[in-house]
Amino acid sequence: MRLRPLLAATATAALALPASTVGLVAHPASADRAGTFVPGAQLNPDHTVTLPLHRGRSGNQTVWFITTEASDSNHAQAWGTSVSAKLSNARRTAAVQKVSIDPDGTVVFPATVDFSPDRVIVPGPTGFPPAAAAPGAVGNLGYSPLIQLPDGAVVNAPHIANDTGAADKAVALDRQAMTVRYLLTDGFARGNQVVYISTEASDPGAAAIEGVTYAPNLNAAPFAGGDGTDSARASLAAITNGQTGRADPQRQGLNSALLGEGDPLNVLAWLPQQGRYSPLWDVHLTQWAPGQRPTRQTEFAHIEDLADSGRVIGFPDGPWGPSGFVVNCPIIARL
Template sequence: MKTLSSLSLTTLFTATMLSSLTFAQEADTDDDVRPSPPSIGADVPVTYFGPPPSTVEPELIGPVQLLRSGELDEDAGTITLPLYEGRLKETGESIWYIITDTTDADVAKALGVNHAAKLAFADNIRAVRIAETSFDGTLEFHWGSVDFSPERIVTPGNAENPDDNPFPPAAFQPGAVGDELYSPLVKIITAGDHIYNAPMVAYNVSAEQLDYCDTTPDYSLVHDQVVNICPEEGTVTMRLTPGFSFAKPVLYLTTDANNELPAALEGAIFAPGLRDVAVGSDDSLFSAVERIFGFTNGPTNHVDGQINPQRQGFFSALSGEGAPLNVLGGIPTVATDYSPLWDLNLGEWTQDAVDRGYVSRLTEEFQILGLVERGLITGPGGSLYGSTGNIINCPIVHRFL
């Protein structure tokens, strides 16, 4: 288990991400990113309103399920996806996985997964594994394994008084650890060398051992974001994380991270192979990543325990108030540069911004960059704002507006 003494403060501050449910299970359910109905303030009931424009054109305002291969449950904040069983070519050990994204646009449409052309630029050293289909259609992975047995541990920075600077955490340990060659990205050489985002959810266990169709799974066997797993039905239900993209509330799935701290905070797999994906270049030529924006010291809930509609950030999340409500860059239907590999940019409101009462919930990339330009948000501890070097694999699932 890592502790504060085993990593520098700079590393801790610049390597973080948090799942919506990692510390939010006791949070007030009224803290919801979903938009209110259009009937509020109108003289007619909601039934009088027509269908949202997004039902005509997905780029227009309204809800859009982007990862269409699964069944979304907005109230529970989960999605039930197809569960696939592959095997490690060398040993024959079972690999249980999901598919969320691909560089193949036609297959993306056919399967209802996200098209992510930028993943082609991730094909570098360990970042993309190799796989091939066998005669019966089973996917055989050439390398990469995951140990799901570790217990995930996250201890807020000030355990006695979590309201007093709970971030960075005092101790942490990811609940799933990939070997040095593990990455969720797979190039299938029998499918046109297209790259697929195929995160693992269990490894080297039988279907009988994964029979958790209606019960809480054994997290020493499965991914920490699994709610139910049912090989008999070929499904797995996974928790989702709320956030924003260009002021639109969204839900996304968190599966892997390239460093131990974000993996622990996220309930994700520590995937060393993702360290071979370049960061800091965002939308430039040959970049495989998009940016995700998080905040250390955003607004927290009021002292009386009431939900603060401006709540956001890691201080709040590590205090058990809910998700950090991070801001994603481009997603499908909003931009053309989507990638499930998110390069974390971590911001800190300056003391001047706090004193002037500027600290508030931010929901849009260029709003954030404008505040950085004005010197109101910096990197942690007043450092230069930009990439922290941390990648989190977060396939987009749903857009509310």
């Protein structure tokens, strides 16, 4: 079930929630204790990451962007990213925009982002689903963070700022040092505590909840339910009715996040450096079935087992599986 039918586009009294809140899981005292996957990424004590910034253009606009994954190791080294070979499966689809490169090395994007809208997010009675939501940034026609270079390689290159403004989660841009400080989100992957960044979603409701750019073209990435090496996607479970209570050790879920208790602690199926990893997460909205007591989950495979036994179901009240939208959430580090 897509989020769009559940959300009103506007609200007369909108509560502006923070774009991200601390996830209430233990963080390392020093970034040196973290296994960072994106070269050049520096974890900061304030739940942000400092990333290298690149300058490009789209039409007459200057575009500031980051790079997090590339489809092969040579381009990963050139762009300072991790490798996600699965991104090559998105080549020649609407999920990528083909870029050109000026003689001076400037990347020229056919489309960029309108960062000027005001983000709206109003929690529902139990947090999720929200009563109203609207994204704070909208991709222009043809925009995707995935770019196909002239040689055919695919790079994940989300736009962070341009003449219309900056991403809601971009805390600070330093155009002299060519860095951006960006809010992190806590989650789990393969039983490991991880931090990732969210940059785009293919559904407007999801984009509003995440505080990221609405980029519908991402939904053309092959393919819903595809988690293997023949797909550009990987699987993510987002709990919709988890345990609430800011200090509860079992706390988790979109409901808890929208109530202002912390990050939703989504469960990602793979880690970078695994062949089935992709930053394009095929979201499985997951709710605990009636009568079940929510517990914190940290492994996607265990949630699959819970679905097989009927303890969790799809939201709302349907079979468990892909919910019809994608979020771009590159994993930055394992903690």
